[in-house]
Amino acid sequence: MSKSPEEQHPQKAFGWAARDKSGVLSPFKFSRRANGDEDVTLKILYCGICHSDLHTIKNEWGFSFYPAVPGYASLNAVITLVLDTLGQHEIVGVVTEVGKKVTKFKVGDKAGIGCMVGSCRACPGCKQDSENYCPKMILTYNAIYHDGTPTYGGYSDMIVVEEHFVVRFPDNLPLDAGAPLLCAGITVYSPLKYYGLSEPGMHLGVVGLGGLGHVAVKFAKAFGVKVTVISTSPSKEKEAIERLGADSFLVSRDPKQMGAAMGTMDGIIDTVSAVHPLMPLIGLLKYHGKLVMVGAPDLPLELPVFPLIMGRKIVAGSCIGGMKETQEMIDFAAKHNITADIEVIPMDYVNTAMERLVKADVRYRFVIDIANTLKSP
Ligand SMILES: NC(=O)c1ccc[n+]([C@@H]2O[C@H](COP(=O)([O-])OP(=O)(O)OC[C@H]3O[C@@H](n4cnc5c(N)ncnc54)[C@H](OP(=O)(O)O)[C@@H]3O)[C@@H](O)[C@H]2O)c1
Ligand SMILES: [Zn+2]
Ligand SMILES: [Zn+2]
DSSP states (O other): OOOOTTTSSSEEEEEEEEOSTTOOEEEEEEEEOOOOTTEEEEEEEEEEOOHHHHHHHTTTTTTTTOTTOTTOOOHHHHHHHHHTOOOOOOEEEEEEEEOTTOOSOOTTOEEEEOSEEEOOSSSHHHHTTOGGGOTTOEESSSSBOTTSSBOOOSSBSEEEEEGGGOEEOOTTSOHHHHGGGGTHHHHHHHHHHHTTOOSTTOEEEEEOOSHHHHHHHHHHHHHTOEEEEEESOGGGHHHHHHTSOOSEEEETTOHHHHHHTTTOEEEEEEOOSSOOOSHHHHHHEEEEEEEEEOOOOSSOOOOOSHHHHHHTOEEEEOOSOOHHHHHHHHHHHHHTTOOOOEEEEOGGGHHHHHHHHHTTOSSSEEEEEHHHHOOOO
16 A cells, blocks of 8 residues: 555645545645755745646646656556645745755745756756656656655645756745746746747737736747737736737737738747637738647647648647746846736635636736645644
C-alpha cells in the first residue's frame, strides 16, 4: 500500500484540494519533502487562479495529460492523482530555508514558482533553456515528481522546489499583482518573442480578454506593438482601450466588424479556453501571418486548410516558457511596470471564484491571499 499524502514526506503541509470531478475544493492535509541541498522552501503568500486550474480540477482534459508519467500505468492511481489535485501554479512567497548548494536565494528573499518544478536537465530542450519542452517536464501540480510522489500546487501554506525552478521576484513588483505573471505572463511573453511578434510596429490580435489575454495586451504594448483585442464580450471594450492600452477592439461575434479587419494582422495570440471557430481568426491575418494557440480547450478545434494555403499562414502553439526566459519576463515586467489586474480573494472564496471564472466574470485574475486567509484544517 502506498503511503497517504500526509505520510509521504517529513514536513507537514496543508492546503485546499479538489477530490472529484465536481471540482469543489476543500481543506486538505498532506506533506512536503525535506529541503534538499539544491532546494528552496517558500512560505506561500499569494497564488493566482489560472483557467488551467479549472480545467484540471474538473478533469476537463481527461487523462491525456498523463500517459508519459512513469510508473502510473494503473488507471486507479491516475484517477486518485487527478482528483486529489491542489491547483495553482502562480505562486509567490518568501524563502524560509535554502539548501547548502543554493546560490541564488537566501532566507527572507521574495521568490516565485510557475508551472514547472522539474525536468531531466539533460535533453536538448533542457540544454537550450527550454525545460518547458522537456519530455520529462514535471508540472507544479497533478504530476509525479522524481521521487515518485505527486506534486501539489500552491493552494497551500508552503512548498519545496529545486532552486533551478524558482524565479527571483523583483523588489518593485507587487507580490499579489505580480503572481499571475508566473504563468499568464510567461505564456504570452514567450510566443510573442519566439514567433517574432514583439517587433515594434507590428499589428497583433489578442483573442480572449481574460487572465492571459490582458497581460498579452500589456506586454505587446510595452514592446511597441499595435494591439487589437478580439473578444466575445462587448462590455470589455472601454477598459481594453482605456485601461489596458489596446489600440482597437473587435467583437468576434460581429461579422461586420470582423470583415472590416480582414487581412490586417501580422500575428494573433489566441488565449480562448473553449472551443471556438478559427476560420474568422485566420481571415484577420495578413499573408504569412501567424495564429499562435495558447488557450487549451478540452476538445479539438476545426482547422480550415484553404485559407492557410492561400496566404502561406501558420497555425502554431506555445507552452509557458523556460526558466531563463521566465526570469527575463519577470525582470522586463518589473522594468515596465507590468502587473496583472487582480481581484484578491480569501481562500474560502475559491469555489465561488471558480464558478465566476467559468462565466469569464473576473477582471482579470483572481489571486488568493494565502498568507492571511489559509487556515490549518
Ligand atoms: N499554453 C500554455 O502554456 C497555457 C498556460 C496557461 C493557461 N493556458 C490555457 O489558456 C486558456 C486561457 O486561460 P486564462 O487563465 O487566461 O482563462 P480566462 O481568464 O478564463 O480567459 C479566457 C477568455 O477566453 C474567452 N472565452 C471564454 N469562453 C469563450 C468561448 N466559448 N468562445 C470565445 N471566447 C471565449 C473570454 O474572453 P472574452 O470575454 O474576451 O471573449 C475569457 O475571458 C485556458 O485554456 C488555459 O488552460 C495555457
Ligand atoms: Zn496557468
Ligand atoms: Zn529535459
